[in-house]
Amino acid sequence: MKRFVNDPKDFVPEMLKGIALANPETLAYIPEYNLIMRKDAPREDKVTIIQGSGSGHEPAHVMTVGKGMLDGACPGDVFAAPPAHYVYETTKTLASSKGVLLLVNNYTGDKMAFEMAQEMAEADGIKVKTLFINDDVAVEDSTFTVGRRGVAGNFFVMKAVGAAAEAGADLDELIRIGEKVNARTRTMGAALTACTPPAKGTPLFELGESEIEMGVGIHGEPGRRRAPLTSANEIVDELLDSVVMDLPFSRGDRVALMINGLGGTPISELYVLYGRAHERLAARGITVARSYVGEYCTSLDMAGASVTLVQLDDEIQELLAAPAEIAARIL
Numbered sequence: 001m002k003r004f005v006n007d008p009k010d011f012v013p014e015m016l017k018g019i020a021l022a023n024p025e026t027l028a029y030i031p032e033y034n035l036i037m038r039k040d041a042p043r044e045d046k047v048t049i050i051q052g053s054g055s056g057h058e059p060a061h062v063m064t065v066g067k068g069m070l071d072g073a074c075p076g077d078v079f080a081a082p083p084a085h086y087v088y089e090t091t092k093t094l095a096s097s098k099g100v101l102l103l104v105n106n107y108t109g110d111k112m113a114f115e116m117a118q119e120m121a122e123a124d125g126i127k128v129k130t131l132f133i134n135d136d137v138a139v140e141d142s143t144f145t146v147g148r149r150g151v152a153g154n155f156f157v158m159k160a161v162g163a164a165a166e167a168g169a170d171l172d173e174l175i176r177i178g179e180k181v182n183a184r185t186r187t188m189g190a191a192l193t194a195c196t197p198p199a200k201g202t203p204l205f206e207l208g209e210s211e212i213e214m215g216v217g218i219h220g221e222p223g224r225r226r227a228p229l230t231s232a233n234e235i236v237d238e239l240l241d242s243v244v245m246d247l248p249f250s251r252g253d254r255v256a257l258m259i260n261g262l263g264g265t266p267i268s269e270l271y272v273l274y275g276r277a278h279e280r281l282a283a284r285g286i287t288v289a290r291s292y293v294g295e296y297c298t299s300l301d302m303a304g305a306s307v308t309l310v311q312l313d314d315e316i317q318e319l320l321a322a323p324a325e326i327a328a329r330i331l
Contacts, residue, residue: 001196001203008199012055012077019062023327026066033086035093036062036327037072042096047165047174050074050090051103051158052082053110056197057218059328060154060297068324069162070103078197078300079219081109087117091128099127099171103157103178105150106134107219129171131178133157135187135308137246138215138223151218152260152297153185153308156320163322181316186243189306190223190235191216193264195299214238218262218299236273239307240280249309251285256292256320258308263298265305270294273305290320 005011016036020029028039042048048071051061061073074090076082091100100121104114114130121128135153160181161174169177191213194203204220207213212235215223224242249255259274261267274293281288289312297306310316 001201003198005198011198012075015055015058016062019327026325027327030093033074033089033093034076034082035072035074035086035090036065037094038065038067041071042094044097046096046168047098047171048072048094048096048100049103049158049162049165049174050087050094050100051154052076052087052090052114053105053107054079054081054219056195056300057297059295059326061158063328064155064158064326066324066326068166068322069158069326078199081107081113084113084116084120087113088120091117091121091126092124095121095126095128099129101161101165101171101174101178102128102130103154103161104130104132105154106132106147107149108146127171129175131157131175131182133182135182135185136217137186137188137242138217149217149221151187151189152258152306153182153187153310155258155292155296156185156256156308156310157181159324160316160319162324163319166322177315177319181310184247184311184316185308186246187306187308188239188242189216189218189260189262189304190214190239191262191302191304192229193303194220195263195302197300215242216304218297220299220302232269232272233276236276236307237280240277243307243309244284244286247311249284249286249311253286254289254312254317255281255286256290256310256312257281257288258292258296260292260297260306260308261295262302262304262306263295264301264303267294270305273307277307289317
């Protein structure tokens with residue numbers, strides 16, 4: 001597999017340095033803790049919001065640091081949870097008098113690191129709470145998880161609590177909002193190819209030329225089934241049906257619809273999937289009030305996509321519409 005890589009062990013630090021150098025007015029980089037942070041953080045007028053997770057899912061989470069989103073992100077190596085002391089030092093560095101909210105995708109390593117960091121920070125007198133995100137409907141328990149996995153739906157939790165924090169919400173209010181959004185968010189993905197971590201150099205798993213993994217995890221974890229490759233419409237129909245039936249979403253609902261690319265899928269193909277999903281929702285009497293198409297939470301170079309739905313109410317829709325400024329901007 002050909003890649004733009006120097007020494008694989010330096011891949012994440014070099015990426016983080018590049019992000020900081022590309023955004024010198026807004027972001028700072030502390031290499032000791034893999035920390036990308038807002039230059040104006042911590043701010044005493046708002047709760048600090050931090051997320052970590054493994055690298056390899058960009059723009060999540062290091063490229064979603066900015067006004068109206070995260071105040072800091074401290075990733076681990078590719079597909080590896082950050083060490084607990086990274087999270088602890090990040091929490092200490094960015095702690096505000098209004099407190100710290102730690103967002104954690106539901107994976108065993110991430111949970112352990114963030115829970116340990118929270119205990120250490122609380123021992124220092126820091127007010128800190130943790131919110132777990134588990135939007136993946138594909139499997140209940142899987143490799144690396146106890147319970148459902150956190151995948152692309154984490155974007156909506158970040159966006160909602162980030163907007164509320166900018167408006168001055170306290171820590172308890174952010175927990176309420178985050179739990180509400182998480183409870184109304186469902187995701188399922190499919191892989192056409194495996195991904196190849198820089199340190200490994202070969203694909204994490206094998207898919208035949210005519211095979212697809214339905215319900216794949218963002219680290220290449222197995223999904224619901226290995227299936228024959230079919231048309232784009234049939235693939236998105238299965239993903240959408242699984243998501244809709246899980247909550248379930250019902251006629252009359254307003255939703256946010258996200259078609260998320262997993263790293264190796266052209267944007268044109270994502271819009272093919274979006275068009276079909278939008279029409280299928282309309283046929284069910286479900287109104288798409290907000291649309292998201294692009295790469296939000298990837299799996300390195302995996303060809304594939306995920307479908308996320310968020311059941312909206314006035315509060316969530318207003319928070320998702322609030323302005324934000326992040327490093328992933330393209331204009």
